[in-house]
């Protein structure tokens with residue numbers, strides 16, 4: 001989301017006379033578009049702002065860090081601008097000040113994305129912003145505001161533009177893409193319309209287990225350019241905690257959806273987000289997470305230790321977090337469990353054929369390139385290949401969790 005927004009900001013500023021550099025050390029103005037979902041990235045964003053402020057740069061704090069920490073950023077940022085005010089970025093660049101109203105001119109801002117020139121082989125397209133779910137641990141609804149779907153015409157125009165520019169992969173993004181709804185069009189309708197425009201590869205993220213539907217799986221199955229990959233955050237395998245978190249599904253429902261997805265779309269890979277040490281998580285709750293992980297056999301997972309986030313409801317409800325050593329131990333066990341499953345799954349890829357979309361070659365060794373399978377699994381090939389090319393490979397070996405492929409086309 002931030003990456004996409006940064007790209008749109010860049011388009012907006014460059015179109016209006018600013019010169020872009022990706023080396024902040026030589027820039028006059030440094031924009032830090034920071035995430036606050038967990039404490040660590042939030043601290044990093046503030047440290048980065050401080051570093052460049054001390055170097056005498058004009059600094060701009062953007063994104064959720066601006067929205068959440070506006071009052072504390074005065075010393076490190078000349079401009080503080082929240083995601084709902086990006087449309088006025090140009091006007092406030094020279095002025096300084098704090099702009100964090102929920103003004104909601106997002107459509108005006110995203111218009112800049114529609115004709116963007118500086119594109120990579122793989123691009124994001126925001127389809128909705130904000131979130132209405134208020135999961136107990138999460139800061140997003142407070143920093144990104146209420147859920148809002150972008151106009152279907154704007155999205156399709158952007159996709160058409162990207163396809164004309166030769167993009168190879170488009171990822172539709174939003175905090176909860178399955179609840180997309182615009183003038184009678186649901187997510188499945190949008191997905192189908194995007195598929196018909198014809199980008200070679202389409203992905204979408206993030207799906208919410210409560211809102212994803214069979215109809216979406218059917219669309220994925222019908223269109224060969226929609227990749228068989230689903231990112232479906234589990235958070236925890238304990239139904240008791242899922243309820244506490246206000247996630248809106250049980251452990252059994254989650255398992256059922258993943259089974260259905262794999263049944264309807266053969267070869268579907270499923271990745272997830274999992275959190276450990278949510279306040280009040282017992283050993284028993286945690287063991288249920290491990291059980292679900294083993295049952296579903298995720299293709300990969302992002303795993304986090306709970307981080308208290310003001311003003312989420314869990315922040316106020318629980319005065320204490322679990323002891324750090326307990327959290328770290330559970331996280332370690334979860335990572336090891338996932339790793340074991342992932343290695344087993346990667347080994348099963350040996351002898352099978354996949355089409356890779358190449359991300360680029362290694363800087364250290366140009367004769368080593370990496371690319372992603374249809375199911376979003378990174379594979380290494382021993383050849384120098386430019387980013388954005390498609391190659392067919394057969395997997396010949398797996399080292400750690402990394403499969404190696406031989407090119408067959």
Ligand code: SAH
Nearest residue numbers: 137138175206233273274304305306307309
């Ligand atoms: N909208 C998506 C993703 C939101 S943030 C969703 O609903 O899944 C990405 C991930 O960060 C979440 O899935 C969750 O696993 C993690 N996360 C969010 N808040 C967190 C917190 N307070 N502590 C630790 N992890 C958190």
Ligand code: SF4
Nearest residue numbers: 131133134135138140
């Ligand atoms: Fe946060 Fe839940 Fe919304 Fe995801 S669905 S952004 S976790 S509130």
